[in-house]
Amino acid sequence: MAAITMKNIVKQYGDGFPAVNDVSLDVQDGEFMILVGPSGCGKSTLLRMIVGLEDITSGEMRIADRVVNKIAPRERNLSMVFQNYALYPHLTVYENIAFPLRLAKKPDDEVARRVKETAELLELTEHLERKPANLSGGQRQRVAMGRAIVRQADAFLFDEPLSNLDAKLRGQMRTEIARLQKRLGVTTVYVTHDQTEAMTLGDRVAVLRRGVLQQVGSPRELYEEPSNLFVAGFIGSPSMNFLPATVADGHLETPLGRFEMDERKAAAVAGRDVVLVGIRPEHFEDASLVSDEKRARGAVVRARVDVTEWLGNELYAYVPYEAPEDLAAQLRDLSRELDSDQLRTQAVVALDAASMINAGDETELWIDTGRAHVFDPATGENLTRDEEHVAKLGRRADQARQAQQRAQRIEPETDATTAAD
Ligand SMILES: Nc1ncnc2c1ncn2[C@@H]1O[C@H](COP(=O)(O)OP(=O)(O)OP(=O)(O)O)[C@@H](O)[C@H]1O
Numbered sequence: 001m002a003a004i005t006m007k008n009i010v011k012q013y014g015d016g017f018p019a020v021n022d023v024s025l026d027v028q029d030g031e032f033m034i035l036v037g038p039s040g041c042g043k044s045t046l047l048r049m050i051v052g053l054e055d056i057t058s059g060e061m062r063i064a065d066r067v068v069n070k071i072a073p074r075e076r077n078l079s080m081v082f083q084n085y086a087l088y089p090h091l092t093v094y095e096n097i098a099f100p101l102r103l104a105k106k107p108d109d110e111v112a113r114r115v116k117e118t119a120e121l122l123e124l125t126e127h128l129e130r131k132p133a134n135l136s137g138g139q140r141q142r143v144a145m146g147r148a149i150v151r152q153a154d155a156f157l158f159d160e161p162l163s164n165l166d167a168k169l170r171g172q173m174r175t176e177i178a179r180l181q182k183r184l185g186v187t188t189v190y191v192t193h194d195q196t197e198a199m200t201l202g203d204r205v206a207v208l209r210r211g212v213l214q215q216v217g218s219p220r221e222l223y224e225e226p227s228n229l230f231v232a233g234f235i236g237s238p239s240m241n242f243l244p245a246t247v248a249d250g251h252l253e254t255p256l257g258r259f260e261m262d263e264r265k266a267a268a269v270a271g272r273d274v275v276l277v278g279i280r281p282e283h284f285e286d287a288s289l290v291s292d293e294k295r296a297r298g299a300v301v302r303a304r305v306d307v308t309e310w311l312g313n314e315l316y317a318y319v320p321y322e323a324p325e326d327l328a329a330q331l332r333d334l335s336r337e338l339d340s341d342q343l344r345t346q347a348v349v350a351l352d353a354a355s356m357i358n359a360g361d362e363t364e365l366w367i368d369t370g371r372a373h374v375f376d377p378a379t380g381e382n383l384t385r386d387e388e389h390v391a392k393l394g395r396r397a398d399q400a401r402q403a404q405q406r407a408q409r410i411e412p413e414t415d416a417t418t419a420a421d
């Protein structure tokens, strides 16, 4: 196992386009790191540079204590699973999993032992003599995974390994991968653009935009304390709502009404004129369902609801609002970049399923304004990120990871040859 350390990594393809632009990222030994971002942001390119399938234009790539910029892929001792994994159709499951060990000319008894262990871990034992064509999609995926982990590599690299599977299987495989990674404790970098995978699989998530690293943190940190507009809009579904607002003395004037700010936030935006206020869908509620005590903690606004969607466990309501044309255009651009189909001059709010709000109603909504973030519309910077809260989340994430490692890690087995010595 090994840490992966990237320092100022740049990748320019032949046409000079910087697909990865000055990325510095430390993946700790045993850590599960997720790389996310919209299509074309450089995720696969970065992964391929770690494995050695792509030359590094500039910067330094270290695996454990070794600079690997010039080291051939097969000497890096890494294992990669691609989106379009290919199994050998004429070989049994057993031989498919054993393949990397055969290449490395391992003795038969070692091959047998490792394949058996791997098959047990992946619940493939009863399928070992079958051919890939006779397996289900999920079983095939597990064979591909088995081939990657049988080799006891220093790190696993996954490039959207589940994107070929249907939703249900994806869910199953997701939990399986998470469990497996925790048990094996092997450093893992996992590329996805699936929200759920990004939020649930990793210890930390790195968000890329046009080749530039935006933020690295625990899923919770990215969700609760995004460092800029892009991360705020990218993480979470439905996306965070962004409302244009003017800064007044200690509060914000938004198209939906007045948002009070606490002292910390008021100080952070003092002297500004126009800002963007970010508020997540779940921080709205049907005001008629909110206790007086809760009411006092936020703002109650009157709004006209355009469309409603009752989903059983919650109710989405779409609330259009007015925005100045320049900001509306900016929000549209952001929306396009995020591959979002959300129209940016309407708020999407997630209410309690008990709400009786109907499309066309003019209604009272409660907003948990204390949870709002304020962004600089020019730079996208989150002006009100709470560094104290960030530090607290960081410590919590570290503790959780250590506890999990203690509980689930399998002790690395002693190699048969060393044990005999
Ligand atoms: N061989 C290549 N030659 C030139 N440009 C390339 C090459 N491969 C990728 N690119 C460009 O580099 C950028 C990053 O591509 P990359 O495949 O890393 O994106 P990605 O984040 O993995 O996207 P996706 O989610 O669609 O897989 C893209 O703009 C792409 O057009």
Ligand SMILES: [Mg+2]
Residues within 6 Å of the ligand: 043, 044, 045
């Ligand atoms: Mg890709």
